[in-house]
Amino acid sequence: MPLLKIALVQQNCPKGAVAANLAATADYVRDSTADIICFPEMSLTGYLQPEEQPEAMLTLESPEVRDFCLQTAHRPITAVAGLVERNPAGRPYITPRSSRAAESSSAPIAR
Numbered sequence: 001m002p003l004l005k006i007a008l009v010q011q012n013c014p015k016g017a018v019a020a021n022l023a024a025t026a027d028y029v030r031d032s033t034a035d036i037i038c039f040p041e042m043s044l045t046g047y048l049q050p051e052e053q054p055e056a057m058l059t060l061e062s063p064e065v066r067d068f069c070l071q072t073a074h075r076p077i078t079a080v081a082g083l084v085e086r087n088p089a090g091r092p093y094i095t096p097r098s099s100r101a102a103e104s105s106s107a108p109i110a111r
Helices: 018-031 063-070
Strands: 006-008 036-038 078-085 093-100 103-106
Touching: 018 063, 018 078, 063 078, 063 093
Parallel strands: 006 036, 036 078
Antiparallel strands: 078 093, 093 103
16 A cells, blocks of 8 residues: 655745745645645635735635646645635635645635
């Protein structure tokens, strides 16, 4: 039975710095030799205060989420990251997002 390599990333995820956080995620994915790489809970958006930085909240259809999913394209790696997801009905969600070879899925943690 082959071994499964899992990388757990500890990184600084500044609040609302979505572009910088996404770039850091891309660097880790590109350089990883793991089969699965896991990022912190809100690694894409940072632990932002939604009422103070509403523009930093994402949807699952956001270009930034698509870009995260594309980071695994043509690579034998699964990546899992988290974000603050905009909820039109009220309080935002804490949402994990996974991607493997540009195929992605999500499962909300708190709704």
